[in-house]
Amino acid sequence: MHKAPRGTFDILPQEHVYWKYVEEKAASLCQLYGYQPLSTPIFEDAEIFTKAVAGGTDIVDKEMYIFEDKSGQELALRAEGTAPVCRAYLEHGLFNLPQPVKLYYIGPAFRYERPQSGRYRQHHQFGFEALGEADPALDAEVIEMARHFFCSLGLSQFLIQLNSIGCKLCRPGYLEVLKQHYSDYTDRLCPDCKVRLVKNPLRLLDCKKPTCHEIARTAPKITDYLCRECQLHFQSVQEYLEVMHITFQLNPGLVRGLDYYTRTVFEVEPQENGGQSTLGGGGRYDDLIEELGGKPTPAVGFAAGLERIILNLKKQKVDIPALPKPDVFIAYLKGEAKTEAMKLASELRKAGIAVIMATGDKSLRAQMRQAGSLDIACALILGEEEVSKRNVMLRDMRSGEQKTIPLAEIAAFLKQLRI
RNA sequence: GUGAGCGUAGCCCAGUGGUUAAGGCGCCAGGUUGUGGCCCUGGAGAUCGUGGGUUCAAAUCCCACCGUUCACCCCA
Numbered sequence: 001m002h003k004a005p006r007g008t009f010d011i012l013p014q015e016h017v018y019w020k021y022v023e024e025k026a027a028s029l030c031q032l033y034g035y036q037p038l039s040t041p042i043f044e045d046a047e048i049f050t051k052a053v054a055g056g057t058d059i060v061d062k063e064m065y066i067f068e069d070k071s072g073q074e075l076a077l078r079a080e081g082t083a084p085v086c087r088a089y090l091e092h093g094l095f096n097l098p099q100p101v102k103l104y105y106i107g108p109a110f111r112y113e114r115p116q117s118g119r120y121r122q123h124h125q126f127g128f129e130a131l132g133e134a135d136p137a138l139d140a141e142v143i144e145m146a147r148h149f150f151c152s153l154g155l156s157q158f159l160i161q162l163n164s165i166g167c168k169l170c171r172p173g174y175l176e177v178l179k180q181h182y183s184d185y186t187d188r189l190c191p192d193c194k195v196r197l198v199k200n201p202l203r204l205l206d207c208k209k210p211t212c213h214e215i216a217r218t219a220p221k222i223t224d225y226l227c228r229e230c231q232l233h234f235q236s237v238q239e240y241l242e243v244m245h246i247t248f249q250l251n252p253g254l255v256r257g258l259d260y261y262t263r264t265v266f267e268v269e270p271q272e273n274g275g276q277s278t279l280g281g282g283g284r285y286d287d288l289i290e291e292l293g294g295k296p297t298p299a300v301g302f303a304a305g306l307e308r309i310i311l312n313l314k315k316q317k318v319d320i321p322a323l324p325k326p327d328v329f330i331a332y333l334k335g336e337a338k339t340e341a342m343k344l345a346s347e348l349r350k351a352g353i354a355v356i357m358a359t360g361d362k363s364l365r366a367q368m369r370q371a372g373s374l375d376i377a378c379a380l381i382l383g384e385e386e387v388s389k390r391n392v393m394l395r396d397m398r399s400g401e402q403k404t405i406p407l408a409e410i411a412a413f414l415k416q417l418r419i
Numbered sequence: 420g421u422g423a424g425c426g427u428a429g430c431c432c433a434g435u436g437g438u439u440a441a442g443g444c445g446c447c448a449g450g451u452u453g454u455g456g457c458c459c460u461g462g463a464g465a466u467c468g469u470g471g472g473u474u475c476a477a478a479u480c481c482c483a484c485c486g487u488u489c490a491c492c493c494c495a
Contacts, residue, residue: 003486060420080495109495113420116489125495136477192492208491257494278495305495333453364453372455383453397455 007113007121013323017308021320022153023106026126031150033141035102035128040084042108046076051291052083054259057200077110080258081127082285083292089131090294099132099256100299106306118308120274122270127282127303131289134298139264139284140240145278146268146302147246153309154318157271157281163223163254164234167262170227175201177220185215205253221252233263256281260288260343264300264310270312272366279312280304325356328414329371333364333383341382344407346391351391351411353418371397378417380410 004010011019015363030037046066053060065077085103088094094101106126112289115121128145130138143160166174177338178201182189189197193212205216226234241248256265265283282302289297313320319347328348332341338361345357356374358367364381371379381393392410395402405413 063493111494113493114491115487119494123495127495176444203493276490276494280495303495308495330452351495363448365451365455366448368453368455370455379455381454385453393454395454400455402454 002359003148005121007119007286009120017320017323018313019306020354022272022274022306022309022313025152026104026106026149029145029152030104031102032127032148033102033128033145035130037087038088038105039107040078040088040105043075043077044084044087046074048087048292049076049079049082052086052258052260052288057257057259058113059111059257061112065110065112076290078108079111080109081105081107081125082129082258082260082288082301085127085129086131086289086292086294086299090289091294095132095294095297100130100138101132102128102130104128116276118305118311120307124306125303126306127301129299129301131299132297133300134286136236136264137240139237139300140244140246142300142302143237143241143248143266143281144244144246145306146266146282149304150268150279150309153313155270155279155309155312155316157316159269159271160248160266161251161254161269162238162241162248162264162266163225163251164230164237164263165222165255165261165265165283166226166230170225170230171222174220174222174225177225178202178204178222181219188215194255199257202255205255216253220343222251223252227298237264256283260285260291261415262286266302270315276308278305279308324354325374326356326376327418328355329367329374329376329379330355330357331364331367331371331379331381332358333381337382337384337387340387340407341380344380344382344410348411348414351415353411353414378414386410 010339027037050060056197059079063164064079066074066078068074069292085105089101089103104127107124108122109125110122112121113119127341130142138218147160165171179197182197182201186194186197188211190207190209190212193204193209195208196334197299198205202222204212205219205359207213207216223234238248254265254267256267261283263284263286267281268279270277270279271418284298284300286298287296289295322403330341330345332338341357343356348355348377356371356376362370368379377397379395380399381395383393386404387390390407391404392400392407394410394413
């Protein structure tokens with residue numbers, strides 16, 4: 001027996017209510033903020049990701065699904081959403097439009113890692129990106145939009161954490177100071193942090209091990225080492241957020257996993273969290289588009305994980321609207337009634353009425369049981385008697401009331417019922 | 420990649436060495452020669468994750484593998 005591959009899953013009909021709910025909220029949010037949909041391929045030249053995300057991060061080093069196609073092209077399954085958006089922005093000359101260009105996407109992303117709660121090899125991200133504008137007002141708008149998104153979903157228990165990680169001018173200086181601080185403690189660091197010290201020093205700051213955490217707590221803060229421009233930018237992001245009454249928590253230890261971030265970084269966390277809890281995160285990435293071969297182009301964006309959102313919708317018991325049910329169920333008896341029933345089903349559907357037609361020549365009892373378990377509001381029954389008089393029996397499945405209606409009038413009658 | 424827990428019908432699960440592996444949900448049929456929900460009766464559905472070992476005897480004990488869950492790393 002085959003199973004869905006490790007870290008992937010099927011979304012069964014009863015789960016789809018959640019997906020539809022989240023996707024619709026996402027689309028209407030984007031409409032509200034002037035973001036337009038963009039779909040990119042599910043695989044890209046591997047370089048799109050290796051250049052964007054950069055080595056030294058696990059995503060590139062060990063989590064990418066890389067393969068060669070028959071021509072020897074090195075391709076990778078989409079590892080994250082931002083880089084492909086930037087690629088499309090460059091490829092289609094969207095930099096010629098009035099800036100910023102505001103785009104959003106919903107789609108799968110792939111990472112080869114061990115699955116656990118809220119983490120999958122194929123997961124789904126909703127993200128939006130504003131490209132071509134450096135104004136800190138846009139950073140604040142993106143954060144406000146992220147908050148708006150979670151609120152509109154009915155998720156109330158979350159926290160926004162904010163930090164600035166500077167730019168390529170001021171960050172290197174800070175990293176030196178940071179390494180300096182850690183050089184006094186190298187022997188006390190956990191094995192992971194010893195690696196981080198060399199490979200990705202910023203990550204030292206959010207190690208959860210008690211001894212490392214203590215060293216991180218006393219470490220110099222990046223926000224004290226920002227250059228003048230980064231400082232002003234960060235300050236005004238915060239001012240705009242305050243004006244919009246967005247509550248946030250400054251977290252000098254907040255570092256995003258992807259290397260392309262500059263200046264503003266933020267994360268949205270549920271209040272009570274287990275392991276893989278981050279609902280979404282984002283920030284500014286002013287150097288990425290240049291890195292991908294474009295002119296220097298500032299940009300800012302956000303991405304959220306749909307699986308984690310749905311996990312929290314369930315945890316917080318948010319009411320989700322049910323998928324619409326078919327309007328009528330058609331049951332039939334014996335030979336001639338069946339042909340008549342097929343004709344009727346076809347006609348009703350042409351009239352826009354959603355029909356489930358019984359099949360399999362089961363007993364009327366079985367057919368009614370099926371109508372009941374499908375929770376359909378009314379059933380149409382066609383037997384010899386009805387057919388010979390050109391009638392159909394209409395049964396209201398809630399009340400159990402029945403009436404006979406001429407076949408010629410049933411479509412109009414049902415339409416009128418639904419108003 | 421590391422660590423821990425768990426694998427018995429589609430789903431939830433009882434069974435911890437001894438007959439044909441029990442129950443609930445769901446499914447199918449009947450009780451109603453043309454009527455669902457409640458009730459009653461019957462039925463189908465399980466190589467007890469896989470392989471090896473211990474034993475007169477293994478779902479049960481041991482080992483390995485696989486799968487899965489959770490956590491670490493990392494991230495959405």
